[in-house]
Amino acid sequence: MDNLRLLSASTIIFFTLLLLTKIRSQPLIDNVDQQRSNIYTDMEIDKMKTLLNDFEDRLEKMTLQVNTVQANKDSLYGNYVDLMRMYSMGETPEDETIDTICSKHPELIMKTSNDCHTYYNCSGEDTTLSAWIRLTQWIYIYNFWPSKYKHECLYPFVFSTKTLQCENYTDVDCGSRFLPTWECRYFRNQCKLSHCIPCDVRFPNCENKSDGLWPQPLRGFSPWYMICENNRTLTTGECPDDKEWKAPSFPYNGECVHLFVIPNDYDSNGLLPSCKEKVDGNYQYKERCDAFYKCENGTASAIKCPQNTIFDSVKRSCEVGGICS
Known part of the structure; x- marks a missing residue:
């Protein structure tokens, strides 16, 4: 009976300690759960920040593209209006008239009438070309280029009437305009003065x-x-x-x-050598013994002897230790 009482008391003490342990450890468990929740929350916030930053970058690029398209559209419309006004006044853009036209239409960009690789741009000049212009009526240095408003694309680019800029020739329909296929058709590649390697040697x-x-x-x-x-x-x-x-x-x-x-x-x-007026057969080269040429129906073909053999001029074949005269 005493043993039974002792066992019951021990059981009560065990479960009491177990209960106390659980009560004391619960705050620790709750704290760990809270920390884990905080970590997950921080990770989600960082992920959201990354997504927002990527979205802002893409939005900025799209805005830039839209602005560029709009600017090109405005430029094309402005050029169209200028062209209509110019043609209505009987003005034709040519090398001889482009200076006068550009003074009235400073934003004009358009093709030249004959060549696909040149165009007119009234808003600026290419100094690598305009350096070859006759400066004034009294100052005569060079007279190779007609106007500072006439521009030339770099080979193999040509002028696009759709984009109003130089594009690869594969992306442009030149229509009746001359499409050059050789670098030397471009003025900038040609020799203007002495001491220049000719263009057709360089290209x-x-x-x-x-x-x-x-x-x-x-x-x-x-x-x-x-x-x-x-x-x-x-x-x-x-x-x-x-x-x-x-x-x-x-x-x-x-x-x-x-x-x-x-x-x-x-x-x-x-x-x-030629096989004209020679009978079919093998013939020795004058310059070497490790090869020969074969004549067949008046046509010559070169043949190399196998390794460690030479052309025997008597047997007319490649032989080990052959005699080559």
């Missing part, structure tokens, strides 16, 4: 040439080539040496080839 001309690789016209027989596409020069370069033949390469028939492939009757520097 090889692909006008009226089919697409592909061509020799540069003014460099004579040289390794320098140009690649043409749609009458435009895409790139220029120098043919690399041929490592297998250990010989310099030159542009020929649309590719860079070594001298032993280029026919001598195409250029005197070529080292492939």
